[in-house]
Amino acid sequence: MSAERKTETIPQWKKEEVDDLVETLGEYDSVGIVDITGIPSRQLQKMRANLHGTAELRVSRNTLMHRALDEVQDGLEDLEQYIGGQVGLIGTNDNPFALYKQLEASKTAAPINAGEVAPNDIVIPEGDTGMDPGQFVGELQAVGAEARIQEGSIQVMADSTVLEAGETVDDQLANVLGELGIEPKEVGLDLRAVFADGVLFEPEELELDVEEYQADIEAAVAGARNLSINAVYPTAQTVSALLGKGAGEAKSVGLQAAIEDEELMPDLISKADGQVRALAAQIDDPEALPEELQD
Amino acid sequence: MEYVYAALILNETGAEINEDNLTNVLDAAEVDVEESRVKALVAALEDVDIEEAVEQAAAVPAGGAAAPA
Amino acid sequence: MEYVYAALILNETGAEINEDNLTNVLDAAEVDVEESRVKALVAALEDVDIEEAVEQAAAVPAGGAAAPA
Amino acid sequence: MEYVYAALILNETGAEINEDNLTNVLDAAEVDVEESRVKALVAALEDVDIEEAVEQAAAVPAGGAAAPA
Amino acid sequence: MEYVYAALILNETGAEINEDNLTNVLDAAEVDVEESRVKALVAALEDVDIEEAVEQAAAVPAGGAAAPA
Amino acid sequence: MEYVYAALILNETGAEINEDNLTNVLDAAEVDVEESRVKALVAALEDVDIEEAVEQAAAVPAGGAAAPA
Amino acid sequence: MEYVYAALILNETGAEINEDNLTNVLDAAEVDVEESRVKALVAALEDVDIEEAVEQAAAVPAGGAAAPA
Structure with a gap:
């Protein structure tokens, strides 16, 4: 309805541009606003080409982008607050985190000129x-x-x-x-925000600490193993450890009790030998010891 | 281990670790659920302090929780 | 950790670790699923070699020192 | 651990580690046998080299066998 | 080691580790039971704190997990 | 361990490790000898190379938990 | 070594480690007993805490490889 009304107030080419933007927005699960400040148009073309297949970049007048987002609604209007300066719309069916990563990775270093503001230390x-x-x-x-x-x-x-x-x-x-x-400058498409499946993400939320995830997975696996073994719930992955545990326990009991078992004999003999040597080590008088036990 | 992971999810959410709940979670992951394994897990976890069993390295001197019957 | 456990269940079953599957598993456990966390997990796992992490965890007794409560 | 010990006994005698044999051993020890746990154990052992698991344990120094009897 | 495992099962169930009970368990596993070994085992275990010995085994990584790198 | 020590004394003197000799040594130390343990020990040692076991003990630093392979 | 083993047997039985007792044990093993060595050993052990020495050795090196299959 509102679209109908707006078409009366703006020129035909603008209407078409907005319609086109709306159509584009509809094709993607995730839509974002990217800052393209200071990127020469030729470089922008190249970036656009590099994104081909994963994301689509549309640059238009800010007012028209406002209009298009407003028209789609569904939460996309929340992106309007990020329109300002030189920006573009970016759409992807990729995960927004993946988009962020791709954009970050494609940034290149550039010299900074006198009069420019340092983007970072x-x-x-x-x-x-x-x-x-x-x-x-x-x-x-x-x-x-x-x-x-x-x-x-x-x-x-x-x-x-x-x-x-x-x-x-x-x-x-x-x-x-x-x-x-x-x-010192990083030049590239700078994602200001992404709206994906009903959720608005800002850049700091999009930066993933992969190592932390890896650590979480390891902790989860280790915890599950611990639980499986400690609760004696055997799984294909832990049953070996449980068998080993059982065997180790039997061995420990067998050695402490000096059980006359063929399997334990080598260890019991070792133990006895170790004890003799340990005791001999406490004895200073060589007269008291056989040659093989003297230092 | 998927059964154990399922139990751990329930443990995190505070839901009861019973056969129905475990089966639901495993079903959702399209595991071809074996009832006996679910039962066995519930039985094994019955007297276990899960937090402690998860944290305690399986190979470390048993203070107490180590070898539940 | 419930999100990670859910991913590990899917990993064991060989199912794809995508948003839908994760959400299904977590829903079944009556987790109040946060879509953003699911998305983040899926993206992060793209760069994590789960098998390797699993093997790594299996090789090292977790928990370190005995800390019986 | 009684279920695991039972499997280890059968392994030593060379008998098949199946539900019947495990149940017999546990019954003889007057364990209140839970069929599901027996099943789960048998299932878990399916692809495991028991000898190897036991030998690895044997290769490890038994924990400080302190006070001699 | 089957005699020792049998003793450990009895220890878990809380049954007395005596000749009859051991023989029953070993019989069930179709061990060709030697009376003198059973007797010797009972005698050897008389003065040993089995719980303690079992716990000491846990001081060593079961399954021969190498020291963490 | 006294039964093991007795066997090792006999091993040193080159005497046969049989029931009579073991019993004599233990008797002399006023051990209340249990025939079954003596029998079991003789049987257990039948196929064991004592020299080899002793040498292996010497090869491993006592007290130090040897790193498992 | 046999002299030291004899001392360890006496230590286990709780008998006094004196010349007579050591000589008896060694005699029983048909050792050609050297009196001076027995004397020296008794004297040397007077100031040694045998329990402690024995326990120190108790972290048993595993003769894993020697274990019969």
């Missing part, structure tokens, strides 16, 4: 710059790096944070970073 890493001694050491020190000349070259003695996230890069720092070849 900028660090000049410890190490040999490979540069010959010269005035550059002073420039490094001026931007806050712990640099000195050592063994014939300019070295940074410790990881040095030269600019904090949110601060603006000045000419001098841009120059130093350029000389060092440090590219």
